[in-house]
Amino acid sequence: MRLSRAFIRAVSSPATVAWRSAQSRIFCSSPSDYRKSQPSMLKHLTSKIKATGPVSVAEYMREVLTNPVTGYYVRNNMLGPDGDFITSPEISQVFGELLGVWIISEWMAAGRPKQLQLVELGPGNGSLAADVLRVFGQLQSVLGGASVSLHLMEVSPALSDFQAQTLTGGGSQKADCEEDPVYRHGTTAAGLPVSWYRCLEDVPAGFSIFVAHEFFDSLPVHKFQRTEKGWREVLVDVDPEDSGKLRFVVSPGPTLASATLVQANERRDHIEVCAEGGVIIQQLARRILNDGGAVLIMDYGHDGTKTDTFRGFKDHQLHDVLLSPGSADLTADVDFSFLRRMAGGGVACLGPVTQGLFLKNMGIDTRMQVLLRNCHDPSTRKQLINSYDMLTNPTKMGERFLFFSLLHPSRLAAPTKPHGLKLEKRSPVLLPVAGFTDLSFS
Incomplete structure (x- = not known):
């Protein structure tokens, strides 16, 4: 199945929903403690729903997260201890260091192209890219004369x-024209060019390593419920008993999304489908086939087994997804089986594997031994040990996060052992690439 952005807009439009309010049934309702003073996002949504009818969960997520005026991602810094959630790069620099080694490994396995574009989707506060670039600088002798951006x-x-x-x-500048595909550009302290884009299509062609850490889980999902009459889409409506509340309802009839996005052999009774993620993965697959490179996706997720994972986070706590929209992050676990299906058969899809397994295969144990051996401050040693536990412990992030990759098919057919660095080969069934075991950078 090929998806397009026009299709995404169509399935998310309330005009495609065959709606009769009297015939709908309530799926679940929100808590009764809504704020008396409605946030502007809630007012915007209630006005929109009253005018055009209930909206899909995907459209609700898109409005709440990326509305250009009041969207959560547009007007908030939600990362870190003072934000609503914290990510692996903020927990330990080792995470980004090992990712940098993975990227160089893939570049070497591809024959050391003269150009290396590192492309990050949803780069957060930039800490992951900074850690990766630091590894690039410390392994400059390996990169040689490659043009890195x-x-x-x-x-x-x-x-x-x-x-x-x-x-x-302070070395970045915003574009003079808002329509410029590169809306911001700058240079790192090491002299590497940095460019910012709003969409993947604007990133220039060329050999690229794409990384997406906690990006796909924030993309809008459609939710579907199996009923006696067939699959029906879960929608967001205004509570008829209280116009200041939102509620979930189930469409009384099929929608365009329910008729096209649900697989005929689906066995679950409730599913979430990220059509926008399908479009992006197809774009990435085409880029890899045409220009070479690799994709590494790191996210909460499952392999086509989970059902209802739509949730909100505020102040590092779970938050009702319909309460005070725009004040909390919204997320849904990534269905890697869907991404694999959307990528098609041209590229090699490997994984998902757990974060703990990936990091251990990439040499996190060796790296931590080096850091601890050179660290003499007790508080710093404790922090290193705690961060290692958080990243790899199965009860914490070790198994909650999964890693999934797209590779050019030639990568598996003829793996290359990089010169000058010890490379430990791994089974492609378990790990997308090999891991360096002699991490000598500081």
């Missing part, structure tokens, strides 16, 4: 400010 796909002006400060200090 950083390309960031970011829709949030607020986050792009943080990324620019982290990566370029």
Whole structure:
């Protein structure tokens, strides 16, 4: 199945929903403690729903997260201890260091192309890219004369400010024209060019390593419920008993999304489908086939087994998804079986494997031994040990996060052992690439 952005817009449009309010049934309702003063996003949504009818969960997520005026990602810095959630790069620099080794490994396995574009989708506050680039600098002898550049796909002006400060200090400039595909550009302290884009299509062609850490889980999902009359889409409506509340309802009839996005052999009774993620994975697959490179996706997820994973986070706590929209992050686990299906048969899809397994195969144990051996401050040693536990412990992030990759088919047919570095080969069934075991950078 090939998806397009026009299709995404169509299935998310309330005009495609055959709606009769009297015939709908309530799926579940929100808590009764809504704020008396409605946030502007809630007012916007209630007005929209009253005018055009209930909206899909995908459209609700898109409005709440990326509305250009009041969207959560557009106007908030939600990362870190003072935000709503914290990610692996903020827990330990080792995470980004090992990812940098993975990227160089893939570049070497591809025959050391003269150009290496590092493309990050949803780069957060820029800390992951900074850690990766630091590894690039310390392994410059391996990269040789390759032309390295950083390309960031970011829709949030607020986050792009943080990324620019982290990566370029004061050395970035915004484009004069808002329509410019590169809306911001700069240079790192090491002299590497950095460019910002709003969409993947604007990233220039060329050999690229794409990384997406906690990006796909924030893309809008459609939710579907199996009923006696067949599959029906779960929608967001205004509570008829209280116009200041939102509620979930189930469409009384099929929608365009339920008729096209649900697989005929689906066995679950409730599913979530990220059509926008399908479009992006198809674009990435085409880029890999045409220009070479690799994709590494790191996210909460499952392999086609889970049902209802739509949830919100605020102040590091679970938050009702319909309560005070725009004040909390919204997320849904990534269905890697769907991404694999959308990627098609041209590229090699490997994984998902757990974060703990990936990091251990990439040499995190060796790296931590080096750091601890050179660390004499007790508080720093404790922090290193705690971060290692958080990243690899199966009860914490070790098994909750999964890693999934797309590779050019030639990568598996003729693996290359890089010169000058010990490379430990791994089974492609378990791990997309090999891991360096002699991490000598500081």
